[in-house]
Amino acid sequence: MGQVLTAGTPIAVIGAGTMGAGIAQVAALAGHPVLLYDTDSDRLQAAVSGLHAQLGKLAERGKLGPEQAAAAAERIGTARDLGELAPAGLVIEAIVELLTAKRDLLSALEDVVKPEAVLASNTSSLSIDAMAAGLRVPGRVVGMHFFNPAPVMRLVEVVHGELTDPAVVAAVHELAGSWGKIAVRVASSPGFIVNRVARPFYGEAHRLVEEGAADPATIDAVLREAGGFRMGPFELTDLIGQDVNLAVCTSVWVATHFDPRYTPSGWQRGLVEAGRLGRKTGRGVYGYDGGAKPEPSTAPRAAVPAHVSAGVGLGPLEPLVARAAAAGIQVEPGGLPGELLFPRARAALTTGALAGEAAGGLPLVSLDLAMDYRTATRIAVAAGSGCPPEALAEVVGFLQAAGLAVTVVADTPGLVVMRTVARLANEAADLAGRGVAEAADIDLAMRHGANYPIGPLEWADRIGTERIRQVLDAMEDRYRDGRYRPSLALRRLSGRSPRGEETGR
Ligand SMILES: NC(=O)c1ccc[n+]([C@@H]2O[C@H](COP(=O)([O-])OP(=O)(O)OC[C@H]3O[C@@H](n4cnc5c(N)ncnc54)[C@H](O)[C@@H]3O)[C@@H](O)[C@H]2O)c1
Numbered sequence: 001m002g003q004v005l006t007a008g009t010p011i012a013v014i015g016a017g018t019m020g021a022g023i024a025q026v027a028a029l030a031g032h033p034v035l036l037y038d039t040d041s042d043r044l045q046a047a048v049s050g051l052h053a054q055l056g057k058l059a060e061r062g063k064l065g066p067e068q069a070a071a072a073a074e075r076i077g078t079a080r081d082l083g084e085l086a087p088a089g090l091v092i093e094a095i096v097e098l099l100t101a102k103r104d105l106l107s108a109l110e111d112v113v114k115p116e117a118v119l120a121s122n123t124s125s126l127s128i129d130a131m132a133a134g135l136r137v138p139g140r141v142v143g144m145h146f147f148n149p150a151p152v153m154r155l156v157e158v159v160h161g162e163l164t165d166p167a168v169v170a171a172v173h174e175l176a177g178s179w180g181k182i183a184v185r186v187a188s189s190p191g192f193i194v195n196r197v198a199r200p201f202y203g204e205a206h207r208l209v210e211e212g213a214a215d216p217a218t219i220d221a222v223l224r225e226a227g228g229f230r231m232g233p234f235e236l237t238d239l240i241g242q243d244v245n246l247a248v249c250t251s252v253w254v255a256t257h258f259d260p261r262y263t264p265s266g267w268q269r270g271l272v273e274a275g276r277l278g279r280k281t282g283r284g285v286y287g288y289d290g291g292a293k294p295e296p297s298t299a300p301r302a303a304v305p306a307h308v309s310a311g312v313g314l315g316p317l318e319p320l321v322a323r324a325a326a327a328g329i330q331v332e333p334g335g336l337p338g339e340l341l342f343p344r345a346r347a348a349l350t351t352g353a354l355a356g357e358a359a360g361g362l363p364l365v366s367l368d369l370a371m372d373y374r375t376a377t378r379i380a381v382a383a384g385s386g387c388p389p390e391a392l393a394e395v396v397g398f399l400q401a402a403g404l405a406v407t408v409v410a411d412t413p414g415l416v417v418m419r420t421v422a423r424l425a426n427e428a429a430d431l432a433g434r435g436v437a438e439a440a441d442i443d444l445a446m447r448h449g450a451n452y453p454i455g456p457l458e459w460a461d462r463i464g465t466e467r468i469r470q471v472l473d474a475m476e477d478r479y480r481d482g483r484y485r486p487s488l489a490l491r492r493l494s495g496r497s498p499r500g501e502e503t504g505r
Helices: 018-029 039-058 064-073 099-110 128-132 166-178 199-210 216-225 231-239 242-253 265-274 313-326 389-401 417-433 437-447 455-461 467-480 488-493
Strands: 009-013 034-037 076-078 088-091 119-121 143-145 155-159 182-187 308-310 331-333 339-341 346-349 365-369 378-383 405-408
Touching: 009 018, 018 034, 018 039, 018 064, 018 088, 018 143, 034 039, 039 064, 039 076, 064 076, 088 099, 099 119, 099 128, 119 166, 119 313, 143 166, 155 166, 155 437, 166 182, 182 437, 199 216, 199 231, 199 242, 199 265, 216 231, 216 378, 216 405, 216 417, 231 242, 242 265, 313 331, 313 339, 313 346, 313 389, 313 455, 346 405, 365 389, 378 389, 389 405, 417 437, 417 455, 417 467, 417 488, 437 455, 455 467, 467 488
Parallel strands: 009 034, 009 088, 034 076, 088 119, 119 143, 155 182, 308 331, 346 365, 378 405
Antiparallel strands: 143 155, 308 339, 339 346, 365 378
């Protein structure tokens, strides 16, 4: 098609709701004449007034020059019927998330816009192929998935169907980049990148609560303070809305023909059924009526153990020894590879097995993963039922002396952060391995669309893909429900980088 979209290209935005209004603002600020259309004329007027007010506010706060804000406001016009959208070189639809409605709209647009105009959909879950089916020119249909709020969130997933013209994908990708967005390419598939790869962040937290491993406030704190995530899964879903989060999960589960990796949580469904939708209803996982937020469970202060030694090959745990040394604790060389040895206990990074299953010797305390053990402020640990409290206390005392708050969770395979990250990496490797998206784009998408501190594939690189595979295999062995099965892509990597450096991809 030889598609070119420039700053002067007129843009039509259809659907003047939350997303449509945000997208119109982005396009107008980038210099495009924008025509906004909605079947509900009150919504349309409200969106335009809202946009004018928003641009005015940005100017007042000094985020935009007053002329810049006024010019952007002036570039936003409204259309009373679809026919008025004829000049648009790019149409972005952000109407209701219903395949039939979107199909009807695209088919009506075919009779309105020029043959070379691009038809983009902001759908979060529908197939681009299904949307384009039956159109005269399916090659010009592409996904342009913005995140809420569109003017703030930098990620745009550019979603291509089987029939999408590569020139259309390239043009939309370039245009989004010129708007200051981070554009990533992804093939149309359930959840695209972000809504697919992020599922375990919620799913594992739900399972931990369901199994009584820890309470929500504790899991949130561990994922924030050890995992480095900006928000824990429970505070985040209370913000998004438990109903909205459950709907995304259910849609990916259905679209993957009920893959057990995405089975929605019965516990979360219970919240939704009880009307505990989150902040918007005043109560979700937490209450929002002004009461105090529950505190995470933190182990009481324990004595520093009399003696600590560290085996070779501690891997990711290495910085803990340096932290302890900096706090004046002497760590001698000794003990088994990969383990810390105390007078009555030993400790090692979780392997995905239960701590209580460890063979022979002193009782084992499993240590959870931290994104960065040099800076983490909390760590989760677990011991088997055979571990005496004074043995566990030695490990707790050591970690506390190294400057960490310690959370003791029930003996759980893969504890909290490791199981979450292993599954995120598995999802990401699976998408990259299937060619749904490039590894680098997957990491970018998770950092900018989900605010992850680090992309899951870069994380997998740091920990080692072989370790991730072992953790998943061990967990699959414990649960035997298909949820932790390592993807073929992860197995094929067998220790190599998922980001292609060593495979030359
Ligand atoms: N809200 C989000 O966080 C989010 C994020 C990314 C993508 N999306 C997707 O963006 C789209 C819109 O979501 P939203 O949250 O802005 O919805 P919304 O309900 O706020 O707005 C939808 C608007 O579309 C209008 N509309 C419905 N049918 C129409 C039609 N046939 N023609 C013209 N206008 C029509 C409605 O009157 C309404 O004003 C959906 O596809 C959704 O999946 C939403």
